[in-house]
Amino acid sequence: MVADSNSKSDLSFGRIFASSAFSACFAEVCTIPLDTAKVRLQLQKQAVAGDVSSLPKYKGMLGTVGTIAREEGLSALWKGIVPGLHRQCLYGGLRIGLYEPVKTFYTGKDHVGDVPLSKKIVAAFTTGAVAITIANPTDLVKVRLQTEGKLPPGVPRRYSGSLNAYSSIVRQEGVGALWTGLGPNIARNGIINAAELASYDQVKQTILKIPGFTDNVVTHLFAGLGAGFFAVCIGSPVDVVKSRMMGDSSYKSTLDCFVKTLKNDGPLAFYKGFLPNFGRLGSWNVIMFLTLEQTKKFVKSLE
Incomplete structure (x- = not known):
């Protein structure tokens, strides 16, 4: 549970996990078409001069969504939703559910006052890395x-x-293949989780100190948008590498993927799909955090 920084969670880990998993799954269902567009844009290779066949098929977020819907049907925009929900149940529940306990571990249970931003970042990176290590197979299948x-x-x-x-992956490539791209995935999800949870925590804390603001939907909306923006700006390069490694088995390692992408497609390739990524992560964070805050209130009312 992401609470304001001065308070400790008053819900059990099981209830926080369930609330987080439900909120993450709901946000996933709402935003996966944008995620599908983002992945297609990230995997699209640079056009080769003079080769008409290499011209990019997908152009922009809305253009990519439209192309997929036109050529493959609307249902294609929700490809990967089942493993996506598997992923959010595990990853979403663990990364958020563990955040408060891990933050308390780093600050000490007797800490009083605002938690330093550095401790929030370290705590969120830790929970993101642990959660995605467990959930990596679901991410691989989704991609x-x-x-x-x-x-x-x-x-x-x-x-x-x-x-x-x-x-099929286990049979053809071995059990270890389910953890393909784990390195960039840990980097990506650790970084993005740190950006999301720490920034949400920090922005919410800052807003609540402004006269007239309370712990309500407006505050959650602004904090969620801030979390999404910071997550995309910081995590986009590792997100591109992760998607390429999971979508194309020809890369030998994270470094190999990074070098080949830089050499063949240029540095801007690491920000391919930035707008759909922000559209997706921004809206995902707003939906997830709004749902999470309301779910927590509902769960508390049942006690």
């Missing part, structure tokens, strides 16, 4: 399903669904 576009007639899809994807 694999999202990257598969419209196929020529007669060409079968690589996976028939999320469960088939899990079993």
